[in-house]
Amino acid sequence: CVARQSKDALSVLRKISYNVARLMQLEDPVNRIQMIDIMDEVDSDLTCVAKFIFEPIPSMY
Numbered sequence: 001c002v003a004r005q006s007k008d009a010l011s012v013l014r015k016i017s018y019n020v021a022r023l024m025q026l027e028d029p030v031n032r033i034q035m036i037d038i039m040d041e042v043d044s045d046l047t048c049v050a051k052f053i054f055e056p057i058p059s060m061y
Helices: 002-027 035-044 047-054
Strands: none
Touching (some): 002 035, 002 047, 035 047
16 A cells, blocks of 8 residues: 555654754764754754765765
8 A cells, every 4th residue: 555655664664763863962962952852953954964874884885
């Protein structure tokens, strides 16, 4: 069923986004006390999210 597959995909995206937000919070707990602080930071600058997603992955090139 297509609806079930899309629901699963959204669930995975929600979990990934929450994990990225938690990583950001753990890196700087003083300035990112609440989840809303992290959401505001991501809204103003998407490169900070890319850092947490792509930097830990070693490049093969």
